[in-house]
Amino acid sequence: MRRLFNAGLWVAMLLGPTLNAACAEGPADRPNIVFLYTDDQARWALGAYGNKEIHTPNLDRLAQAGALFENAFTATPVCSPSRASMLTSRYPTQFGIADWIDPKSEPDLGLAPSAILWPELLKAQGYATALMGKWHLGTRSEFHPTRQGFDHFFGFLGGGNQPIDPELEVEGTVRRVQGSLPDLLVGEGIRFVEANRDRPFLLSIHFRAPHVPYAPVPEQDSAHYETLDPTIPDVPGLPRQRVKTLTRRYYASVSSVDRNVGRLLDRLEALGLTGKTIVIFTSDHGYMIGHHGLWHKGNGTWLVEGKKEERRPNMFDDSIRVPLIVRWPGVVAPGTKVDRVVSNLDIFPSVVEMTGSGVPDNLRIGGRSFVPLLRDPKNKAIAWDDTLFGQYDMHNGQVANMRLIRTPEWKLIRHFEPGVDDELFHLADDPGETRNLTDNPAHRDRKAELAAQLQQWMISIGDPQAKGEKRVHPG
The missing domain is CATH 3.40.720.10 (Alkaline Phosphatase, subunit A)
Known part of the structure; x- marks a missing residue:
């Protein structure tokens, strides 16, 4: 009691x-x-x-x-x-x-x-x-x-x-x-x-x-x-x-x-x-x-x-x-x-x-x-950010350390486990997430922008992976 x-x-x-x-x-x-x-x-x-x-x-x-x-x-x-x-x-x-x-x-x-x-x-x-x-x-x-x-x-x-x-x-x-x-x-x-x-x-x-x-x-x-x-x-x-x-x-x-x-x-x-x-x-x-x-x-x-x-x-x-x-x-x-x-x-x-x-x-x-x-679902004056953040640190069955930022147009999944590529999807053109654009040079700046937002969010919640930030791209 x-x-x-x-x-x-x-x-x-x-x-x-x-x-x-x-x-x-x-x-x-x-x-x-x-x-x-x-x-x-x-x-x-x-x-x-x-x-x-x-x-x-x-x-x-x-x-x-x-x-x-x-x-x-x-x-x-x-x-x-x-x-x-x-x-x-x-x-x-x-x-x-x-x-x-x-x-x-x-x-x-x-x-x-x-x-x-x-x-x-x-x-x-x-x-x-x-x-x-x-x-x-x-x-x-x-x-x-x-x-x-x-x-x-x-x-x-x-x-x-x-x-x-x-x-x-x-x-x-x-x-x-x-x-x-x-x-x-x-x-x-x-x-x-x-x-x-x-x-x-x-x-x-x-x-x-x-x-x-x-x-x-x-x-x-x-x-x-x-x-x-x-x-x-x-x-x-x-x-x-x-x-x-x-x-x-x-x-x-x-x-x-x-x-x-x-x-x-x-x-x-x-x-x-x-x-x-x-x-x-x-x-x-x-x-x-x-x-x-x-x-x-x-x-x-x-x-x-x-x-x-x-x-x-x-x-x-x-x-x-x-x-x-x-x-x-x-x-x-x-x-x-x-x-x-x-x-x-x-x-x-x-x-x-x-x-x-x-x-x-x-x-x-x-x-x-x-x-x-x-x-009031139709009130456009309501301040509302449609950005979504997420985490998944998998250890049962396999190891993965993923962090997510998703906007209505783009989605970036950072993989902090060694040897795994990040995933970048242009949801506006590819809602089924079938084309990973992470290595596409045309979207390098977009990926960097999303990664910076994600990093700031990780810092704000004390995410331990924020200390192990890997570079978004070479150079």
Whole structure:
């Protein structure tokens, strides 16, 4: 209890006047937050983003009722660091989680108890808070979600599980639970909502789907794709039938999430909570099934025939671009489209502003609130920089040290590991990132300009790679 008391005291001290004002106002009129977080879901795997082959009617109606972000990204293309960035609004080198956490080889690694997470701030405002699903930010007791701002946890601490009959922590005890994992998580989420319907609540559901293994899923979800001949990337050397099989199974896993999102939305409506509940849907990073000849995300492996199934560290848009939908009744107009570039670090300041407070003055974060974009998406006077920065220090399976700067027109990926060329893409002409222009003399000045911006950003966040800056070009 001493650890929990000190954590609560620290959050109260951090909030200071903000917390006192919130308590004075009372929490009764604050909106509920439902945060839906999928694992490995690409932006292209959603009907609302133009995919006519996938069955996602509930997520599509969520988008129709709220805002669809056209250019949402993550700062890191793999699980654990991306999740930590979303919760803390800080970059991987700032919290010491560079790659996905392997509980077997890294049992002592986790998100530091001293970190301030936005669920902690909501809890300090009087919210009931719960996390259902995947944590993947440390398995030791001091890293547990209930010591990081969540009153209730129903899920699993590591990164892996199985889609049917998973092992879950239930009331503090790990046991095997019968059923489909998305069904189980949403069922518990609905029970939490019903028990807390008379007070403001934060319900976070961190799905494991559509992470591999995709199957099995309930027949009602896989049935949509039994006869589908899916469209796959046009990449030479892809094993086409294998990629199509993987795509069908991936789509079915996404549909298992979608069906359960529908269950939850319907229950919120039946309880009369829709009008006072903000629903946010996003994913931890992007995904590829044959895109660029790869499978998975930033630590993807080659999928083309004739190549060894070795890893190809990357920060392609397919690995960092994510879906992002926000339904905020009474504030966000149905059918809103937001085309500005936002990052997963922006979730933190946005949620705390949505709930009627703000980021404490004495807490430094890397994100910015996108609430102004939601309120008035067509207002060109809103000051907003569409430059994106990112990091990925890979050590599981292969070593890579990548830093990213992305503008709407250009993208530079610096490789600080020895012997690997940088990558420069002209997104305006080559949105598929198929032509690396890093050695093209015609773009030398552009690359140098981007590298200088990237270097300044790295210095600003204390990135250790800033000390090992390599020259952009000879001479």
